[in-house]
Amino acid sequence: MLxxxxxxxxxxxxxxxxxxxxxxxxxxxxxxxxxxxEENPKQATPSEAIHAALEAEMKAKGK
Structure with a gap:
């Protein structure tokens, strides 16, 4: 067959x-x-990256 x-x-x-x-x-x-x-940011999920960026922005504004 083959x-x-x-x-x-x-x-x-x-x-x-x-x-x-x-x-x-x-x-x-x-x-x-x-x-x-947690030490490798490339493996973080997009929602975690967004949350971390928002948290850093809040700290920078002093809130």
Missing amino acids: SAMEYPHWLMVAGAVLVVLGFIGFAFRQNRNAEPD
């Missing part, structure tokens, strides 16, 4: 395999950094 497949069919099979591997890699990447490191 030897009877023509070139376009091999491309479709290869594409499907790459898509599956991409989803598996994406799932592992999501689970890698479950908790952001």
Whole structure:
């Protein structure tokens, strides 16, 4: 069966395999950094960054 497949069919099979591997890699990447490191600002969520910026602005104004 595999030897009877023509070139376009091999491309479709290869594409499907790459898509599956991409989803598996994406799932592992999501689970890698479950908790952001407080010392690394690149890992902070956007809402935490906004909250920190607003807090710094309040301190600068003296409120």
